[in-house]
Amino acid sequence: MDINEIDVPSFFLCPISLEIMKDPVTVSTGITYDRESIETWLFSKKNTTCPMTKQPLIDYTDLTPNHTLRRLIQAWCTMNTSHGIERIPTPKPPINKNQISKLLKDASHSPLTCLRRLKSIASGSETNKRCMEASGVVEFLASIVINNNNIVSSNEADSNEGSGFELRTSASDEALSLLHNLHLSDQGLKTLLSFKTGDFIESLTRVMQKGFFESRAYAVFLLKSMSEVAEPVQLLHLRQDLFVELVQVLKDQISQKTSKATLQTLIQFSPWGRNRIKAVEAGTVPVLVELLLDCKERKPCEMMLVLLEILCQCAEGRAELLNHAAGLAIVSKKILRVSTLANDRAVKILLSVSRFSATPHVVQEMLKLGVVAKLCLVLQVDSGNKAKEKAREILKLHARAWRNSPCIPNNLLNSYPNYV
DSSP states (O other): OOGGGSOOOGGGBOTTTOSBOSSEEEOTTSOEEEHHHHHIIIIISOOOBOTTTOOBOTTTTOOEEOHHHHHHHHHHHHHTGGGTOOOOOOOOOOOOHHHHHHHHHTTTTOHHHHHHHHHHHHTTOHHHHHHHHHTTHHHHHHHHHHHOOOBOOHHHHHHTTTTTOOTTOBHHHHHHHHHHHTTOOHHHHHHHHHTTTTHHHHHHHHHHHHSOHHHHHHHHHHHHHHHHHOOGGGGTTOOHHHHHHHHHHHHHTOOHHHHHHHHHHHHHHTTSTTHHHHHHHTTHHHHHHHHHHHOOOHHHHHHHHHHHHHHTTSHHHHHHHHHSTTHHHHHHHHTTTSOHHHHHHHHHHHHHHHHHSOOHHHHHHHHHTTHHHHHHHHHHSOOOHHHHHHHHHHHHHTHHHHTTOTTSOHHHHTTSOOOO
């Protein structure tokens, strides 16, 4: 029988999911939820209020098991087995800080065993992950990544057969995987940023340089998350080799998710200090141009144009764009083919070139490549107000060179803006 046809006591249902609770827990406001539902609300969706009362939770990691309600639900399930209702199992209690601290204390004897145990604990629940974070696991894992010298021997691999630790897998790789899967809070990410004065970021650079594809991807994901919570001062003095490795990951196209995270990371890093120039010197611009040539999806195109626009704010970036045979052409091609955001960023790139790098050769090339005709078209169609304003400004800047050119179709000449 369908459970919807059975009269279920309302207080057995989770207020969020409206399903029978398997592991009822009570938050500081006194409301009881199913553990999985409230953990998703608090940790995955990063809320800090009670879903029912909307009141702030004093300690949103403190979820008190409601044993009385759980036993009532279990008894009700047993009474309704004839209707096909299965008795919910008694959930395992969440891990506590003392257990984690003891595990970390004993880690020196067998770090791989410790990592394996931590991986199992993290898979138990979001509460376990937050407890691990509060118990020093982030610092422990970061230290392993930094040291990067614990390799599983053939004997260890044999003894750990079936555990997921294969021959030649390093403790650093496993620690990196676990750091990613912990889905660290903002505070946990800030801990990584400040850990041993930036040593962790340098370690991630080494991982991207020498690690397996999976580890390189985890390194990028962590860098992306860290960049989102970093203070500007923490991003001012990033090393050149970090940008080199990020660009290499972008070229290697490990996965769509990894490429997206790499673009987001470079977008976060590039506006600060000399990072923009470092990104250009790492070869970012030609890689973006090549990727844009084949890119058909909206979001990746937008992100590439956003990054390219940031890099074209410096002379070095504009020079790299102009040096690429397809640079101006692909930027112009993406206008009116992707989205309003893409229109704005692409026209903004062209405006930077027109203002600061418009040699007579460049001005004529923009005409021959159809860039000018595309800008006239922008003024005629629904392309977004920002794009229209920038297109009008570009056309006015070089009106004397372009206005009477036979390269502009007659049907677009009427849209050419007047100039003084």
